[in-house]
Amino acid sequence: MKEKTDKLDDYSVTALQLGIWRVLLPIQAATNKLSYLHSWLRKWNGFKSSLPVVIRFLREIYSLDPGLNMLYFLVRLGTSVEGTLLLYASSRLLQTVEIGLTSGRPDVNAILQAVVLRIMCTVLTSVIRWASMRITPEFQSRMTSHFEEHVLRARLRLDLPTSTDKNNELGVSSSMMWYHFQNLTGLFERVFNLTSQLIFTAQQPKGGITLTVIALVGPFLSTHITTLPWKHGYVVYASNRDYLRARALRYFSSEKYREDIISGDIVDWILAEYKKARDALGKTSESHPETQFLAQNTPATDIAMQLSNDLPTFYWAASVILNPRSFSIASFAILQQHANALRGSVFGLYQEFSAISDVVLAIRDLYKMADLRNKIVDGDEAYPNSTSTDKGMTFELKNVSFAYPGGKSKENAIRNVSLKIPAGHMVVIVGQNGSGKSTIIKLLNRLYDVDSGEILVDGIPIKNYRLPDLRKVQAMLSQDHMLYPLSLAENIGLGNPDCVNDMKMILEAATAGGASEVIKKLNDGVETVLYPITTAYGDQVDQHENLQKILANLEQRAEVSGGEKQRLVAARTFMRFLSGNIRFAVADEPSSALDPKAEHQLFQRLRESGDGKTLIFVTHRFGHLTKHADLIICMKDGQAVETGTHKELMALKGEYSELYNVQAQAFSEDSL
Numbered sequence: 001m002k003e004k005t006d007k008l009d010d011y012s013v014t015a016l017q018l019g020i021w022r023v024l025l026p027i028q029a030a031t032n033k034l035s036y037l038h039s040w041l042r043k044w045n046g047f048k049s050s051l052p053v054v055i056r057f058l059r060e061i062y063s064l065d066p067g068l069n070m071l072y073f074l075v076r077l078g079t080s081v082e083g084t085l086l087l088y089a090s091s092r093l094l095q096t097v098e099i100g101l102t103s104g105r106p107d108v109n110a111i112l113q114a115v116v117l118r119i120m121c122t123v124l125t126s127v128i129r130w131a132s133m134r135i136t137p138e139f140q141s142r143m144t145s146h147f148e149e150h151v152l153r154a155r156l157r158l159d160l161p162t163s164t165d166k167n168n169e170l171g172v173s174s175s176m177m178w179y180h181f182q183n184l185t186g187l188f189e190r191v192f193n194l195t196s197q198l199i200f201t202a203q204q205p206k207g208g209i210t211l212t213v214i215a216l217v218g219p220f221l222s223t224h225i226t227t228l229p230w231k232h233g234y235v236v237y238a239s240n241r242d243y244l245r246a247r248a249l250r251y252f253s254s255e256k257y258r259e260d261i262i263s264g265d266i267v268d269w270i271l272a273e274y275k276k277a278r279d280a281l282g283k284t285s286e287s288h289p290e291t292q293f294l295a296q297n298t299p300a301t302d303i304a305m306q307l308s309n310d311l312p313t314f315y316w317a318a319s320v321i322l323n324p325r326s327f328s329i330a331s332f333a334i335l336q337q338h339a340n341a342l343r344g345s346v347f348g349l350y351q352e353f354s355a356i357s358d359v360v361l362a363i364r365d366l367y368k369m370a371d372l373r374n375k376i377v378d379g380d381e382a383y384p385n386s387t388s389t390d391k392g393m394t395f396e397l398k399n400v401s402f403a404y405p406g407g408k409s410k411e412n413a414i415r416n417v418s419l420k421i422p423a424g425h426m427v428v429i430v431g432q433n434g435s436g437k438s439t440i441i442k443l444l445n446r447l448y449d450v451d452s453g454e455i456l457v458d459g460i461p462i463k464n465y466r467l468p469d470l471r472k473v474q475a476m477l478s479q480d481h482m483l484y485p486l487s488l489a490e491n492i493g494l495g496n497p498d499c500v501n502d503m504k505m506i507l508e509a510a511t512a513g514g515a516s517e518v519i520k521k522l523n524d525g526v527e528t529v530l531y532p533i534t535t536a537y538g539d540q541v542d543q544h545e546n547l548q549k550i551l552a553n554l555e556q557r558a559e560v561s562g563g564e565k566q567r568l569v570a571a572r573t574f575m576r577f578l579s580g581n582i583r584f585a586v587a588d589e590p591s592s593a594l595d596p597k598a599e600h601q602l603f604q605r606l607r608e609s610g611d612g613k614t615l616i617f618v619t620h621r622f623g624h625l626t627k628h629a630d631l632i633i634c635m636k637d638g639q640a641v642e643t644g645t646h647k648e649l650m651a652l653k654g655e656y657s658e659l660y661n662v663q664a665q666a667f668s669e670d671s672l
């Protein structure tokens, strides 16, 4: 083990190298023995300050079904004391039997009473377990579905700038909420459990209190004298280059690289490089850092801890030597059992409490996510209004600049752009990669707000409008749009959610998007779910041919080509057009995978359906679109460097004509 005591930059951490792992530890935690106490105090204070949010969580759960909650609480209460009750009944039985044996005159009544008590306790314990099995699954599914909806709602309502903000990356998992709740109730259960045991043990006639104290020494020592230095927080990462390279090379066995590997003929290279990395790694250990660290200790600490657990037995042996008359096998067995139970409870409490900070953090995140305020603030102006026209939306950009939040580029994505787009115009935006074409579209759709300058819609600042009104009249078709894990009918129908079941309209939209043939090819037609959610699994199916076949055919994915996907997504946009509400439509390179004929047809249909809409196309292809455009915006380095019609821009002999000529050359006779 190499230990580096140097400070790691400004972070005040030390590093341990354990095999391939590097463990970073806070310096204070590594050196300060008292920090253990501090860390417990910190945990406790953190818990106290988070009580309001914990209470909110528990209240919310309670309000789901108060009756079920009470039942669950009673069951947990029962579980918490059942161990003590059983011990109590056992000790009564042992004591009465022992008295009978030593006196030679067994008290039959007392023994029978003790047996009945023991039976009753066993029955009660079984009833509690049965009740728990009946109640818990129902309670768990109620809670999980409630928090699933909570998380779904919280996530779906986020806008782009808020959801992509790194500060809002909250790892909230709805299914984990049940386990967090279990942990919280487990803490209370442990407290009850421990209290009942302490009361009982302390009441034992022979050395109960002393034995209670002695029984607690073991758990206390093992939770305090642990030799692991990273109890107070740590970061672990693999720092060994050979290990990382071997792992990266192992990824090549994944299906997604298969085609690349075969066509690239790189199998031998991968295997040779993998062997090289493995040889270089040699015997450097990859086992868990904790295991490696503990393996370097002497067994002394472990011996001390094990012996401390045996203290109750030693205590008993000593008291027999000092006072042989007090010897009683029954009380020895009883107190031994109590000592074991006490130890178990203290460990349990320690573990529940150790995990509590994670629980509190998860509950905080749950509510933080629900309470997040969207960065795009809603306005109160209705759309359409008296300034709107039924020709489509007009836009005016006044000196607009914008940089993506958290973007790594030094330059703004859009710089000082000013331009006007009249209502009902067919506009084409062209320009090199990264010149800001898609960004303009996102700003016009108010997916983001400008950093400076202003965008006016029909003469009114875009920020003043009600967002739902704007969303209702906008349609966007882009190559980034996806197919959903739903039926094709819904995939198309969701373009117009009010008519999602209108099959006539769906088929009309499918035809307009060029998707009819794709649908016809599939066995289940519009009911096909291309990417179903997969849940099926089997065990030992290789021994049953039929099961094997069923499993292979269950929840199968259906594949369609890239161009076919784009046709289906385009159909969704035409469905949106059929709502009759759309005043502004955008097609941001929706045809990258389409064949030339399909692309021509798509653009033709989009243009034909352009009545009453301002239409914007983003494209790299010059041709019909640019020639028919009422306005072309040519972007370069985040600026609108040229605007005008095809003829006007060609006459300028600037950026647009250069881009146009590069493509035109490919089709000119000279280049043949």
Ligand SMILES: Nc1ncnc2c1ncn2[C@@H]1O[C@H](COP(=O)(O)OP(=O)(O)OP(=O)(O)O)[C@@H](O)[C@H]1O
Pocket: 404, 406, 407, 408, 409, 413, 431, 432, 433, 434, 435, 436, 437, 438, 439, 440
């Ligand atoms: N989500 C994002 N976060 C950070 N930066 C982004 C993001 N999207 C785009 N950018 C950056 O903003 C700039 C403009 O990107 P934009 O997508 O508008 O270009 P484009 O002209 O549409 O490019 P292309 O022709 O390649 O689609 C680029 O420098 C790009 O790297």
